[in-house]
Amino acid sequence: MARLVPAVTRALDILELFLEGTDSISAPDIVRTLELPRTTVHELIATLVERRYLVADGSGRYRLGVRVHQLGSRYAEQLDLVREGRAAAQRVSDQCQETVHLGILEGRDVVYIAKVDSTHAVRMVSAAGLRLPAHCTAVGKMLLASLPESALNELLSPEHPLQAMTPATITDPAALRADLDEARSCGASFEQCESNLDVACVAAPVRDHTGNVVAAMSISVPLIRWTPQRRDELRKLVTAGAEDLSEHLGYRG
Numbered sequence: 001m002a003r004l005v006p007a008v009t010r011a012l013d014i015l016e017l018f019l020e021g022t023d024s025i026s027a028p029d030i031v032r033t034l035e036l037p038r039t040t041v042h043e044l045i046a047t048l049v050e051r052r053y054l055v056a057d058g059s060g061r062y063r064l065g066v067r068v069h070q071l072g073s074r075y076a077e078q079l080d081l082v083r084e085g086r087a088a089a090q091r092v093s094d095q096c097q098e099t100v101h102l103g104i105l106e107g108r109d110v111v112y113i114a115k116v117d118s119t120h121a122v123r124m125v126s127a128a129g130l131r132l133p134a135h136c137t138a139v140g141k142m143l144l145a146s147l148p149e150s151a152l153n154e155l156l157s158p159e160h161p162l163q164a165m166t167p168a169t170i171t172d173p174a175a176l177r178a179d180l181d182e183a184r185s186c187g188a189s190f191e192q193c194e195s196n197l198d199v200a201c202v203a204a205p206v207r208d209h210t211g212n213v214v215a216a217m218s219i220s221v222p223l224i225r226w227t228p229q230r231r232d233e234l235r236k237l238v239t240a241g242a243e244d245l246s247e248h249l250g251y252r253g
Contacts, residue, residue: 010036011044015053015068019252024061072209072250081215084248085206086114089217092241093118096234099220100241102206103139105147106131108155110140113215132195135162135176136169138203139216141189145180146205146213152180168193188235189216193223200226202235204242209250217242 013034017025030041045062048054052067085102093100093116102114112130134140134155144152156162162171170176183189192200203218219234243253 007044010034010040011048011053014041014044014048015064018064024057024063026061081249082113085215085217085245086116088241088245088248089114089116091244092116092217092219092237096219096237098225098234100238101139101218101220102215102245103137103143103203103218104215105134105140105143108134108160110134110137110143110216112139118220133163133165136165136191136194137218138189138191138201139218141176141180141183141191142203142205142216142218143213144176145183145189165195166193166197168197170194188239190231190235192226198223200231202231202238204235204239205246206242207246207249207251207253209252211251214249215245217245 014025014030017030017033027038027041027045030036030045031038034041036044045054049056049062049065052065054062055065057063081104082102089100089102097118099118100116101112103110103112105111109131110133132140134144144155147155156173156176162169162173162176164171170179179189187204189203190201191203199220200223201218201220203216205213206215206217208214217238219238221230221234246253
């Protein structure tokens, strides 16, 4: 492994102090927090200011400079939701050996844009590109729950009755809204036999660098492997996986 350059590491440590939520920081703050010599801190600050990674506010404190914004914007431009999503789904599937999907909302439907198959012989049969009514899938419910109220009202208007895919599908808008309220409350959505009589799913939201929900990740399990204990285990796993993907998309919760 190549040797790390101490000066570069310390400069990055200073910039990463802003990840804690502070808007500005002083040299004494940096000295105290990072336990660095004052002379070293002043030299690092001078360099970061010169390169426009920091800017002095005139009161002895420093804010992030325009260079940080430019780098962040460039990073956001090169992100590929499908590529990043499949990699994150693979990491989750490796931990549970179940089928993992990533889906987006398109109108009243959810479209699966990435999928990693279960390693089990008995597994859910699906494919990337599959489109299903959002209200009867865990991914779709999570995405619906993330919509502004006005957009949700439009999708659930009386002119658009909820289609039943199985006898377990929720077709009553009031019952669906209660389900969405629960999803918002616990940060995850569930579906059992609502789109497929043999499958249950749990999903969690994926956010981009702006904090908006842009997708949802789900784990799908045949009913023969769906127990209350497994349900809770997979909820925690898919939530962690969705948070991992969100972080790769630039989200800082």
